Amino acid sequence: MHDIISIYEDSPETHGLTEKQLKIFRSAIQLFAERGYANTSTKEIAENAGVSEGSIFKKFKNKEDLLFSILNPLLRNILPQVVNEFSEETLKTRYDSLRDFIAAVINNRNVFVKENVNVIKIFVDEFIYDLKIRDRMVKAIPYDYVKNFNDILNDFKQRNLIVDWTNSEIFRFIFSAFFGYVAEHFLIFPDLKFDEKSEIDHTIDSIVKGLQPE
Incomplete structure (x- = not known):
């Protein structure tokens, strides 16, 4: 996980993520930063990550849960x-x-x-x-x-x-x-x-x- 930005290296939010889930996480960070949270759908996150949309919901309850998995370590x-x-x-x-x-x-x-x-x-x-x-x-x-x-x-x-x-x-x-x-x-x-x-x-x-x- 050392290719993930520094605050996620030891974060409980990303502990134990599968490779697919890591792709989702990276994709969400990229798209939220480029387009904004409100303008990004879970379908777009999944497509950008090259995984199925269902893969998101195996770890994250919804898009907001994914957002706060990104923001909480920052806080x-x-x-x-x-x-x-x-x-x-x-x-x-x-x-x-x-x-x-x-x-x-x-x-x-x-x-x-x-x-x-x-x-x-x-x-x-x-x-x-x-x-x-x-x-x-x-x-x-x-x-x-x-x-x-x-x-x-x-x-x-x-x-x-x-x-x-x-x-x-x-x-x-x-x-x-x-x-x-x-x-x-x-x-x-x-x-x-x-x-x-x-x-x-x-x-x-x-x-x-x-x-x-x-």
């Missing part, structure tokens, strides 16, 4: 592993500066986005345009991930290394800056050439500057 990986590792060891090891932490988060997620760009496209489309799916996705975000991120921000506040905004405001500020970069280079203009290192550094610098206490 578990929205926040980077570095956040959880830092939170668990916050009493032993701390980032020396806000920039070190922001750089770790942005670089980590940049790699994640590049490895999983098709799934990111599906996530963005459904999160923006389908309220029912958005509500279900929000409920599926692991509570521990949110708690860990809050713990980190609270630690920075205690050390006066970050502005005393609400944690949701800080998260939104970080996410908005990074998502602007992701949207331009991976969703809107994917063929546009750019200096990745320079733009990532500028994104990190702008976030840090905006979040530093006066």
